[in-house]
Amino acid sequence: MISTHPMPLDEVLMIIALCAYVVGALALLAYFFSREEWLKHLGIPLAIAGCVAQFAQLVARFEITHIWPLLNLYGSLSLFAAMSVAIFIVFAFRYKMWFAGGFVLAIAALFLAYGVTWNEGTMPAVPSLQSYWAKIHVPLVVSSYAAFLVAFVLSCLYLAKYYYERSLGPQTAGLRTAAATAPGQVDLGSMQSTMVLTAPLVSKDTPNIAAAAASGNAMALWLNGLPSLAQIDVLIYRVVAVGLPLLTLGIITGAMWAHEAWGAYWQFDPKETAALLSWIVYAIYMHLHTRNSWRGARSAWVSVFGFLSIMFCYFGVNIWISGMHSYKM
C-alpha cells in the first residue's frame, strides 16, 4: 500500500516559486540575447508569479507554524530572493530595465534553492530572538541585501559593456563624444516654436560597440541593446540609494534590539561589524559617485565589492564565524 502524505502548502508554494523563477530567468535571459519581445512578456508574469508565491509561502509557513519564519537561513534566504525579485520588478517597471531580469531571477532562484537545503523543520525561537524587533530588523536588513543584489547585477552589466567597449578600440567608454554633446535640432513640426535640445548626453558613450553591432558582432549586439553606460550608472545609483538607507535603518534597528536584548547597542559582534563593513563600502560608493571622474566603472567596481561584502556578511559570518548571529552549532 502506498501511503500519501499531502505536501504542506508552504512547500508547494516554494516549488511553484522556484519553477517560476527558473522558467522566468530562462525567458528573460533569452530576451536579453535575442530582444524578442514575446520572451519579455513571458518572463514578466513569471517573475511576478514567483514573487507572489514566495510571499504567500512565507505567510503560509507563519500560519502553519506560528513561528516568525525569518529567523533561520531558510526563511531569510526565502525573503532575500523574494525581495530581490520584488525590488527588481518595481525598478524594471519604473525604469524599463527588464534586460537585467534574467540575471536577477537566476541568482534569486539559486539563493532560494540553497535556502531550501537549510530547512531544518520548524523550531521555536531562542529567547534572544523572541522580540518584536525580529519582525522589523530582519526584513529591513534582508531587503537592503536584496537591493544590493540588483545593483550588483547592473554593475556587472555596466562593467561588461565598459570593458567590451575598451577592448574594441580607442578608450572611449564612458566618455561623451563631441557628437554626443553637440546640440541637435528637434523638429517639433510647429510654426510657433522650435526647440533646440542637446542631443542625449548618454546615448553614444560606447561608439565602438555601436559600430561592431552594426557589423553584426553578436556580443556587441547584445551589449548595444543595453542602455548607455551613463544610464546604467544612474540606475545603479538609484538602486544603491534604496539599499543604503535600508541597510542603515537595518543597522539602527539591530542596534536598538541589541540595546534591549544584550545591554549594549553595539557589541562589535562579527555580524554587526560585517554589516558596518558593507555600510562603509557603500558609503565609499556614494562618495565616489559625487565625483565626475570616479562615476562609472570605478563606482561600479565598488558596488561589486559592496555586494561581495554583503555576501560575506550574510553567509560568511553566519556560517564560518561564531557570534550572536551565528547558525554554527
Add this chain to the structure above:
Amino acid sequence: MQMVRSLYDDFLRTFSNVLFAVCLFIVWGLFTLVGVVVEQGKDASAYFGAYDAPIARLILRLNADNIYHTPYYVGIIGLILLSLAVCTFKRVIPARLPPLRPVKIDKIPLNASVTVRGDEASVRRRIEQFFGSRGWQVRKREFGGTEWTFADKHNWARRGVLVAHVGFVIIAAGTTLYWARGFDGETAIVAGQTSDIPKANATIRLDKFSYKVQPILTKSGMVYQPIDYVSHVTVAGRDGIPKRKTVRVNHPIDIGGTLFYQSSYGFAMRFGVTHDGVRVPALSDRVYMTGDSLQIPGTQRTVEFAQFVPTVDRQTGQPSADPRINDPAVALDVSDAGQALGAALVPMHTWIDLGGGWRVTPREYLFVSGIQYRNDPGVPLVGIGAFVLLAGLVISFYLLPARLYVRVDANEHANAWTVGLAATTVKGYDMFETQFRELVAEFERSMRPPGPTANLTLAEATS
C-alpha cells in the same frame, strides 16, 4: 610663518578632499574587516591555537585581538570626523549653496533653446508661471543689463549631505559620552543571595530563576532549544525601597538609569563534607561557584567544582546534551599538591571518597543568574544621530536639487525670443537628463499658444 600657512593650506586641501575621505573609509573598512575575521577578546593561547605562531604573534603585537579599542581604530574615526568637519566648511557648504550667477548656457551639457513668440514681458511672465506652477522656486537677477531667471527645485535638500554628516558627528559624540561617563559590568547572583552594585547605587537579590528548554527532533538530530530564561528579583535603587521585578531576555529592568539584562545562567553547589562521618560545617555551608575549589583540611588535596551536569545519559553514564535537570551530577576534578589525580562525575546525593576519612557529597544545586548591567548616557544622542543620519541619506538620495538657468534673448524674427535653458544638479548631469528632456518638451508645449495651432500666425497666437 609662510611655511605654517602653506602647511595649513595643504591640511585644508587634503582633509576637504572627498578622495582623501574615501581613503580614510577604506582604512576604516580594512580595520573593521580584521575585527570581523580575527575573533576578538580571546586569550593569547586561543590565537596560537587558531593560527600559525608568526600570525598569532602579529595579531597580539598589533592588538588585532582587541582592534576596536586600539588607538589606531579610534584614531581613524577621529580623522574621518576631522576630515568631515574641514570638508563641510571648506567644500560642502560653498558648493552646495552656489550664488545666483550667469552661465554660458551652451557650455552646460544639459541645455536647450526654445523659440517663443510674443512680447518680451509676456514671454517672461509665461516662463515664470511655467516654472512657478511646477514647484520651482523662481528668482530673477540682472547682470550687465541682461535679466536672468533662476529656477531651483528642492533647494533646501542641498542641505541633505550636511544633515547626513551632522548625524555621523552626533553618533560619534554619543559614543564618546559613553566612554567618558558610562559604565558596564556583569554580576552572577546565586538564588537567595543579594548582589551589590555600588556604581549603579543598586542592590539586586535573586529570588528565583527558571529556564525553559524544548527538545526538538530536527533532520540533523535532537536539538534542545532554549525558550525562556527568567530571573525573579527584588531590587533597590538609590531610595532603598525594595521592588519585585522580573528580568528576562529582551526585557531588561531599569534601576536609576542603569539597565539590567538577563545574560546567562549557571549553577552553584553546596556540598556535604564529612570527616569520619562527622559533618564539617565550614566546608558544608559554603556555596561553590563553577571553578571554585574545596581544600581538604590537613591534606594537600583539593576538589574543584568543574561543572554541573543537568542530565547524565543513563546508558553511557556520560553528560548528555539535554540542559534540563533530569539526572543531575557534578563533575569534580581532584588534585593533590597541584598534581591532577583524576576527574569524577558524581551524581547528586552520592559521595566521593577522598581518603583519610573525607567524603564529599553534592548536596544541593542552586541557580545562578548572570545579569549584565550598563549605564550609557550616550544612548539618546546615538539614537538621535542615527535618525539624523538616516534622514540625511534619504534627503540626499531622493531629492535631487537642480537649478535651471533661463535667459531670454531677442531672436532674428520679429516678436520672437530665444529662451536658453540650462540645468545643473548636485549629482552631475546624467541623473537629471531624462527629467530635463521631459521638462523642456513640456516647456515647449506650454509656450505654444493654445488652440488648433498648426496654421496660426504669430499675431493670432498671441493676441
